[in-house]
Amino acid sequence: MNTSVQRTPLDFDDLLNRCLGEVDFARRILSDFLKTTRPLLDEIGSALFNSAEEKAAFQVHRLKGTAGLVAANSLLDSLVELETLLRRTSDTTHAQISGCLTQSYQRFDEVQKFAERNLLNRPQAELSS
Amino acid sequence: MKILVVEDNPIDALVVEHALQVIGHEVTVADTAEKAMEHLRHCNYPVVISDWELPGQNGDALCQTIRERSANCYTYIIMLTSRTDKRFVINGLAAGADDYITKPFEPEELFFRIRAAERLLSLQGRDVLIFSLAKLAESRDRDTGVHLERMREYCRLLTMLLGKNPRYNEVIDADFVESIYLTSPLHDIGKVGVPDSILLKRGPLTPEQFEIMKRHTTIGGETLNTASNNYPGHHYLKMATEIAMTHHEKYNGTGYPNGLAGTEIPLCGRIVALADFYDAVTSERVYKKAYSHARACRMIRAETGSHFDPDIARVFIQHADEFNRIRTSFQKVANRTAGISKPAAKIVSPVVLGYTARAIEKKQTL
Structure with missing residues (x-):
């Protein structure tokens, strides 16, 4: 029997709690997050391409904070891993880093799809209940 | 309350700002430490909430800068960080x-x-x-100098020493001190x-004038008692009332x-x-x-049991040197500031004077 619980890419209840139960405000935060995250991931990729690991690590750290804030938990896990790889430079390979960055893009895609399908376009009453 | 949020990530800043505004705080957001300092130069923010990692100067450096500046009001700083590593926490607190x-x-x-802040x-x-x-x-009576600053130091020392006597263990705790x-x-x-005609009179008071002068104990006591009754949770007001009312009572009832x-x-x-007498x-x-x-010690010894509580007078006599050290440390500071122009001296006293004297005293103790 499979006892593992399938986690959604985003825990809207958590986000809603941080927004003090205000659905419109939570949606605004989420929407801002979706708008700004892909360019940030691109910036991280470009910093890595230019061997600016320090800058990349700073951006990952920043994005990690926001992913945690909006409760995009699977993306958060992926960014935690990426930050760890970037800060532990001695035995980290480029392949590991780029693999982890790719995974972060995928996780973000999942968050975006989930949010658009389940949250951003649903009536407010359904979400607040 | 005015709160300055220092956060470079606009989404994070927005959520913190929103949460604080909902509970009625007035929030300003700065996205760098440098901008935060600029805000602090122009406005007093009792609370600063700062992200740890900022572009340019980091949160811990900002913290240090805030602490190094001279400000009249304390700024309570809360660091906001996604780093749970104890090393970072210690660094932040150290800053x-x-x-x-x-x-x-x-x-x-x-x-x-925020409520704790x-x-x-x-x-x-x-x-x-x-x-x-x-x-x-006290300002009406310009003759008293830094009487209050010295007095409270004497009171604290006397209370702490008395607290070592087992008879006072139960009554004197850190809160009492x-x-x-x-x-x-x-x-x-x-x-x-x-x-003024009585308070500032240069010669001796007539018996009638002395009766009026005596009333300062009841005027102070009754005023503080009203405050104490209105705010019963503020226990220090009860002590303030007792002090104002009874500091001219004598141990023998006269x-x-x-x-x-x-x-x-x-x-x-x-x-x-x-303490007041000394x-x-x-x-x-x-x-x-x-x-x-x-001479003061001789007078106190002579008045033990009549004017003064014998236990308190005994503690004072046993540790008279320590009281003398406090007295002289204030004197040294006063001598040092004597050359300062009057307005500047006004700025130096009274609070700074008290702290400086305490610092000198500590140095001497070491």
Whole structure:
């Protein structure tokens, strides 16, 4: 029997709690997050391409904070891993880093799809209940 | 309350700002430490919530900069970080942060941390207010110099020493010591109700004038008692009332205003009576020269059991050198600031003077 619980890419209840139960405000935060995250991931990729690991690590750290804030938990896990790889430079390979960055893009895609399908376009009453 | 949020990530900043605004705070957001300092130059923010990692100067450096500047009001700093590593927490606290919250933050946690900040800031405000009030009352009598500053130091030392006597173990705890330090400057607050013609009279008072002068104890006591009744949770007001009312009572019952004797006089009143006497005797007044420390000790010894509680007088005599050290440390600071122009000296005294004297005293002890 499979006892593992399938986690959604985003825990809207958590986000809603941080927004003090205000659905419109939570949606605004989420929407801002979706708008700004892909360019940030691109910036991280470009910093890595230019061997600016320090800058990349700073951006990952920043994005990690926001992913945690909006409760995009699977993306958060992926960014935690990426930050760890970037800060532990001695035995980290480029392949590991780029693999982890790719995974972060995928996780973000999942968050975006989930949010658009389940949250951003649903009536407010359904979400607040 | 005005809160400055230092956060470079606009989404994080927006959520923190929203949470704080909902509970009625006025929030300003800065996205760098440099901009935060600019805000702090123009406006007083009792609380600063800062992200750890910022572009340019980091949160811990900002913390240090805030602590290094000279400001009249304390700034309570909360660090906001997604780093849970104890090393970072220690660094932040070492840099001068008061508290920290890990990201992602929970609004309830933020509210309670802010409430803790408010509690601490209100204590600071309370202490400043009490002392300012006492100084205001004292300001009419320009003869007293830094009497209040010395008095509270004597009271604290006397109380701490007395607390070592097993008979006072139960009564004197850290809170009692702190309360007497806080409230002893209010002992003469009732003098605001004494006319200038009596308070500032250079010669001896007539019996009628002395009767009016005596009223400062009841005026102060009754005023503070009203405040104490209105705010029963503020226990220090009860002590302030007792001190104002009883610091001229004498152990043998011949004091005023009520002729209380022995332990009928509250302990804080008995302590302040001795500290007040020692300071008055060793200070110069328009009508007399300052007596020497040795002479003051002889007078206290002679008055033991009549004017003063024998236990308190004994502790004072046993540790007389320590009281003399406090007295002389204030004198040294006063001598050092004597060359400063009057307005500047006004800025130096009274609070700085008190702290400096304490610092000198500590140095001497070491």
